[in-house]
Amino acid sequence: MxxxxxxxxxxxxxxxxxxxxxxxxxxxxxxxxxxxxxxxxxxxxxxxxxxxxxxxxxxxxxxxxxxxxxxxxxxxxxxxxxxxxxxxxxxxxxxxxxxxxxxxxxxxxxxxxxxxxxxxxxxxxxxxxxxxxxxxxxxxxxxxxxxxxxxxxxxxxxxxxxxxxxxxxxxxxxxxxxxxxxxxxxxxxxxxxxxxxxxxxxxxxxxxxxxxxxxxxxxxxxxxxxxxxxxxxxxxxxxxxxxxxxxxxxxxxxxLANLVAADGLIERSRANAAFFDRELAGVPGLRQTERSPDREPSHWIYPVLIDDRSSFVRKLTDSAIATGIVSRRNDAHSCVASVREHLPGLDWVADRLAYLPVGWWLSEADRDHVVSTIRAGW
The missing domain is CATH 3.40.640.10 (Type I PLP-dependent aspartate aminotransferase-like (Major domain))
Structure with missing residues (x-):
């Protein structure tokens, strides 16, 4: 996996x-x-x-x-x-x-x-x-x-x-x-x-x-x-x-020991994200998030917005690629029920959002496997 x-x-x-x-x-x-x-x-x-x-x-x-x-x-x-x-x-x-x-x-x-x-x-x-x-x-x-x-x-x-x-x-x-x-x-x-x-x-x-x-x-x-x-x-x-x-x-x-290596790890994550930006562009049923030239993200994870998320997650899991939702929308918890309000942007995102591994541990073969799996459809 x-x-x-x-x-x-x-x-x-x-x-x-x-x-x-x-x-x-x-x-x-x-x-x-x-x-x-x-x-x-x-x-x-x-x-x-x-x-x-x-x-x-x-x-x-x-x-x-x-x-x-x-x-x-x-x-x-x-x-x-x-x-x-x-x-x-x-x-x-x-x-x-x-x-x-x-x-x-x-x-x-x-x-x-x-x-x-x-x-x-x-x-x-x-x-x-x-x-x-x-x-x-x-x-x-x-x-x-x-x-x-x-x-x-x-x-x-x-x-x-x-x-x-x-x-x-x-x-x-x-x-x-x-x-x-x-x-x-x-x-x-x-x-x-x-x-x-x-x-x-x-x-x-x-x-x-x-x-x-x-x-x-x-x-x-x-x-x-x-x-x-x-x-x-x-x-x-x-x-x-x-x-x-x-x-x-x-x-x-x-x-302190890890600080010397952290920048190199993030650069590898950025290279992986750039690969996904390029190779997943235009895949039917998948939307990528914004890239603005005034920002350089850390790419801790790679978010995608998916039509039919449940099938997408099942396809990736069956293909030994971890994915997930990371956290529940906080306004859905009962402890904050009294302050709920209508949030149409989040409502649209909440059922479509999934994440791909993008970190320093991905090999070129791993990246190719993620892309080919997604391109094959779900």
Missing amino acids: IPLFKVAMTPGAADAVTAVLRSGRLEHGPVAANFETALAERIGNPRVLTLNSGTSGLHLAIDLATRPARGSGVPADDVPGEILSTPLTFEGTNWPILASGRRIRWIDVDPRTLNVDLDDLESKISPACRAIMVVHWAGYPVDLNRLRAIVDRAEVRHGIRPVVIEDCAQAWAATYDGLPLGRHGNVSVFSFGALKPLTCGSGGLIVVPDDEMYDRARLRRWFGIDRQADRTTGDYDVADWGFRFYMNDVAAAIG
Whole structure:
């Protein structure tokens, strides 16, 4: 079976972990700090903080967007409570919104990109909106320049500027307008989970746009305690409470070892995607998603929109090609039944969407097998 996902682990990861275990410093040691330095250089933004998971990053991002800064004079209860988000994502994107006590308002999906429908998003921004969650689905970046213009207009119209949170869980090394994600003035959250091309086993990263937010994020990552202050007397103050989201040195060691190889793995995924773009074009009953010259996707998976999806999935499975739906549309879950609304774009996509393996592990023979199987019909 050609797998849909596979764990990428460099040979040096085991030695790196062993070195941490022998050091006696499993948490708050130098390795996580070194990993942050390397990630900051790779992205081109120094305001990065490693975390124990991408989901923790979204919790922290929402907290930064919706809980007033220390000393701001704004009561927490006065902060608007609505966050716009997409239901076409893994549940880990949206459940942190519920955990924060904020209300989700669903944005429709653009069938061309599988990202948020930006027209629908603009129509739903209100004075109650505090943040906008966008997902670079399958590693294909959202049109961030157009999104910025939408937020600019909303700020003029409503007198409040929603914070844009980019869920980059599937989009490590993706670029928009020539720059890596994490460089466009928003809060960006990456996942280094087991199935990502850059993996720590479990881990994440938050990237923020300014020093003030970085300082708040640094404190809130570790219970609000300033680890750079002298705490030997026990006479320290927590003025801005926080969470336990720190990345340990074992995870950081795995990430550092894998960072050197991640770009090469993604380039192989991109080559495979380019092959599918070319060889699957025009296949009856199959639609491909958008490719815009201002974006370079990571191609974590390869989405296709299929007429008669059940037959398609059965044909590929019988041909030893893994496929699947990856996640259920989030608005269909009973825990968010109270906020459902009509989303025609997602309704059209939901019964047609399937995914093909596109990762670094595909051989040329594997790619040819996928293409010939699909071209033969289902």
